[in-house]
Amino acid sequence: MEDHPSVTATKLTRAAFIAALYAFLALAFPQFSYAIIQFRLSEALVLLPLLIPEAVPAIAIGCLLANLSSPFGIYDILGGTLCSTLAAWLTWRLRSRRRIAIAAPILINSFGVSLYLAYLNRELYFSIVPLIALSETVVVLGLGLPVVLGTSRALKLPFIANSSEEKAR
Numbered sequence: 001m002e003d004h005p006s007v008t009a010t011k012l013t014r015a016a017f018i019a020a021l022y023a024f025l026a027l028a029f030p031q032f033s034y035a036i037i038q039f040r041l042s043e044a045l046v047l048l049p050l051l052i053p054e055a056v057p058a059i060a061i062g063c064l065l066a067n068l069s070s071p072f073g074i075y076d077i078l079g080g081t082l083c084s085t086l087a088a089w090l091t092w093r094l095r096s097r098r099r100i101a102i103a104a105p106i107l108i109n110s111f112g113v114s115l116y117l118a119y120l121n122r123e124l125y126f127s128i129v130p131l132i133a134l135s136e137t138v139v140v141l142g143l144g145l146p147v148v149l150g151t152s153r154a155l156k157l158p159f160i161a162n163s164s165e166e167k168a169r
Contacts, residue, residue, distance in 0.1 A: 015058040018045055022062025027069060034070050036117055037131045042066060044143035046084065046105040049092035051148060051157045056092050060085040075116040083112035098159075102145070106136045 048055035070076035087105035
């Protein structure tokens, strides 16, 4: 996988599909997507940058589109999109260190999204962090890993091994 891949019709189509799917999954299940305890099903896509770099802007665009309908308004539009974009980018940048890359969206969203959810809901920040961490962990690990494994097989892409951890074993 190249660090700066050229844009092709396939990659552009793939990115558009990921963005649309992210937005659809969030908007189709608003009761799970926009709450303090949120099981945003679209977050199952945040590990796709492990395989394909075009997933990074796709997740950013999909999240932005989904957050345009958020009851948290501009906080979610800006803050949530920033968190998801950063998480997707870190997942891609850290892809050779698989466990850290997988933890990135969980940690970024747990601590980042909690900032504005605590403020908007007049809750203590550290009472919100575990709730977001739990829900993000369930979705990312429970749904996201199978999505990445299935995508890896379907596109015949290797699921990148954590080279430093694998060598230590």
